[in-house]
Amino acid sequence: xxxxxxxxxxxxxxxxxxxxxxxxxxxxxxxxxxxxxxxxxxxxxxxxxxxxxxxxxxxxxxxxxxxxxxxxxxxxxxxxxxxxxxxxxxxxxxxxxxxxxxxxxxxxxxxxxxxxxxxxxxxxxxxxxxxxxxxxxxxxxxxxxxxxxxxxxxxxxxxxxxxxxxxxxxxxxxxxxxxxxxxxxxxxxxxxxxxxxxxxxxxxxxxxxxxxxxxxxxxxxxxxxxxxxxxxxxxxxxxxxxxxxxxxxxxxxxxxxxxxxxxxxxxxxxxxxxxxxxxxxxxxxxxxxxxxxxxxxxxxxxxxxxxxxxxxxxxxxxxxxxxxxxxxxxxxxxxxxxxxxxxxxxxxxxxxxxxxxxxxxxxxxxxxxxxxxxxxxxxxxxxxxxxxxxxxxxxxxxxxxxxxxxxxxxxxxxxxxxxxxxxxx
Numbered sequence: 001x002x003x004x005x006x007x008x009x010x011x012x013x014x015x016x017x018x019x020x021x022x023x024x025x026x027x028x029x030x031x032x033x034x035x036x037x038x039x040x041x042x043x044x045x046x047x048x049x050x051x052x053x054x055x056x057x058x059x060x061x062x063x064x065x066x067x068x069x070x071x072x073x074x075x076x077x078x079x080x081x082x083x084x085x086x087x088x089x090x091x092x093x094x095x096x097x098x099x100x101x102x103x104x105x106x107x108x109x110x111x112x113x114x115x116x117x118x119x120x121x122x123x124x125x126x127x128x129x130x131x132x133x134x135x136x137x138x139x140x141x142x143x144x145x146x147x148x149x150x151x152x153x154x155x156x157x158x159x160x161x162x163x164x165x166x167x168x169x170x171x172x173x174x175x176x177x178x179x180x181x182x183x184x185x186x187x188x189x190x191x192x193x194x195x196x197x198x199x200x201x202x203x204x205x206x207x208x209x210x211x212x213x214x215x216x217x218x219x220x221x222x223x224x225x226x227x228x229x230x231x232x233x234x235x236x237x238x239x240x241x242x243x244x245x246x247x248x249x250x251x252x253x254x255x256x257x258x259x260x261x262x263x264x265x266x267x268x269x270x271x272x273x274x275x276x277x278x279x280x281x282x283x284x285x286x287x288x289x290x291x292x293x294x295x296x297x298x299x300x301x302x303x304x305x306x307x308x309x310x311x312x313x314x315x316x317x318x319x320x321x322x323x324x325x326x327x328x329x330x331x332x333x334x335x336x337x338x339x340x341x342x343x344x345x346x347x348x349x350x351x352x353x354x355x356x357x358x359x360x361x362x363x364x365x366x367x368x369x370x371x372x373x374x375x376x377x378x379x380x381x382x383x384x385x386x387x388x389x390x391x392x393x394x395x396x397x398x399x400x401x402x403x404x405x406x407x408x409x410x411x412x413x414x415x416x417x418x419x420x421x422x423x424x425x
Contacts, residue, residue, distance in 0.1 A: 001027045004070035004096070007081055009033040009043045009054045013072045017045020020072070020098075024243070028052050029067055032060045034084065061088050068094045078185040079111070097185060113167045114186030115175065119160040122153065123196035124230060129156055130196075131163070132180075153239045164188065179414060192240055196247040197227050206252040208278040209314040210302070212345055212376045213250075228258040231265050242270065249276040254283050263289065274298065276343075278313070279323035286330070293335035298372065299327060300343040304359020308351050324363065331367050338404070343372040344394060348379070352390040361397045370404045375411035383416055395420055 002025055006013060009031040013020075020026045031043045031054045039059075042051030055063070069090060071081055078097060085095055097109050117132035129152050166173035167181070175181060206213075227248070234240050246266065253259065254277055263285040266273050272294050275286065279299040289295035303309035306320035313319065327340065334340050344360055346352055364371055373394060375383060383391070398405045409417050 001025050003027050003029050003067065005029050005032050005060050005064055005067045006052075006070050006072045007032045007057075007085075008071060008073035008077070009035075009038050010073065012074060013043070014045050017048050019243075021045075021048060026070060026098075028070075029064055030055050030060065032057050032069070034081075057084055057088060061090070068096060071095070071097045082185070097187070108188045109185045110168070110188060111183070111185055113170070113181050113183055114164065115178065115180045115182070117180070118163050118167075118175065119157075119187075119190035120193040121196065122156050122192060122194070123198060124152070125196075125198040131156070131160055150233055150237050150239075153234065153237065160190075179409075192244055194245050194247060195231075195234060195240060196249060197230070197253070198250045206255060206278070207280045208252065210278075210300075211312055211314060211350075212302075212347065212378055226258050227253075227256060228261040228265065231262060235265065235269055235271075240271070243272075245272045245274055247274040247276070249274075252278055252281065254281045254286065259283070260285065266294070270294065276300070279326050280319065282326045282329060287333040290330055290339050291333045291335060293339065296339055296341065297330060298341045298343055299323070300345060300372075301360065301363065302343070302345045302347065303351050304356035304361070304363065308356050311350060312347060327363075327367065331369075337368045338370055340367060341370040341372060342367070343374065345374045345376060346383070346387050346391050346394075347376055348384050348387045352387040357390055357394055357397070361394070364398060364403065365401060368401075368403060370406065371398045372406050372408060374408040375416075377411055381411060381413045381416075383412065388416060388419065391416075392420055 004026055006026075006028040010033070013031070021028075031038075031052050033039070033054055034057070036056070038054040039056050041054050043054050044051045060067070069085060071078055073081065082095065115132075119131075121130075121132050123130040123132070163173055163175055164186075165171075167175065231246065240246075248256075248262075253275055256262070265271070266289065273289065274296045276298045279301075286295065286297065290297060301309070301323070302312045303320070306317040309315075309320040309323075310317045327342075331340055342360075342364060344351075351357075371394075373391060375381060375387075375391075395405060395407070407417060407420060412420075
């Protein structure tokens with residue numbers, strides 16, 4: 001157990017406190033915060049019974065004169081906090097930053113242009129190895145590495161190191177022009193936080209036929225790896241840590257023929273995971289993993305009525321209640337209300353109406369879960385005025401119940417995102 005003064009008594013520390021203390025082994029002597037209204041209070045984190053004192057920086061320096069500081073905040077606040085620590089003459093070798101993506105600490109950071117995905121996300125996609133999924137339709141990364149996950153990882157690491165170097169030197173690279181790039185304090189040696197397996201690995205086994213799906217089937221000439229093979233090789237090569245999240249997305253991962261072997265590996269090595277599913281297939285192994293808090297499940301419903309659901313998924317109206325029943329069973333097994341998340345992809349002229357929005361909100365209220373909101377990726381981020389107003393209404397409704405929501409900004413124009421944020425009541 002390593003002791004620190006945690007700087008930042010906010011949402012990030014509250015959400016990930018259990019992981020920081022129980023899994024990563026970082027123990028807070030106290031919490032430091034610049035908000036004087038918090039001083040003297042006890043800060044509690046989800047999953048931790050013990051409360052920790054919140055104190056001012058001045059008191060922290062006097063009481064714990066030799067303690068190291070760990071910045072437990074999102075990148076936006078790091079420079080301001082470093083400036084405060086500098087005013088108190090805290091040397092850099094006593095200041096550590098908690099990586100927002102990996103929960104790993106680092107003292108090798110610098111102020112430059114960067115992004116939280118570079119070097120932290122490795123995604124095996126249908127026809128490329130990607131560094132992120134933000135630029136829809138634009139391949140970013142090393143192409144053609146389908147047969148050897150070790151080769152893929154090493155090539156990926158070389159590529160992302162070059163990206164960071166080019167961004168530091170302001171040299172043109174694949175990431176230039178991306179709206180996610182920001183100036184801030186970035187880790188020079190990031191740890192892999194997410195390994196994703198996308199649609200190409202699941203073949204043609206998806207039982208759903210969503211009208212917005214851009215799934216490309218598995219080409220057996222290109223793919224010799226299976227999901228289980230790739231996962232096993234990455235574990236054996238020690239390219240991942242206990243903090244790495246393995247995500248299984250697009251098509252239907254629960255229909256994969258190797259799904260039991262995948263769960264065997266996840267459970268044996270106590271690895272965290274996230275599944276994006278249609279909800280058609282109820283899986284007991286998934287239910288077991290949801291109950292221990294090691295797995296999250298995201299289900300894309302995209303409708304609030306059985307009629308619209310049948311249009312979006314191109315299926316029988318009966319499947320709507322079948323999926324809701326499966327969600328109910330998973331929800332009853334879930335570790336907490338944040339374990340299962342629901343997604344709504346806005347589809348112009350199909351589910352942007354009063355009846356579907358109300359129906360979806362009723363489902364959200366029933367399960368009290370996080371909501372993801374996205375746009376149809378085939379529409380090139382376009383959004384008519386009617387759809388835009390219904391997205392705004394959906395965000396307002398979710399927000400009014402104090403439930404967390406995530407707008408998938410990569411599917412909307414910056415103007416739309418700004419509009420949603422500015423007009424939330």
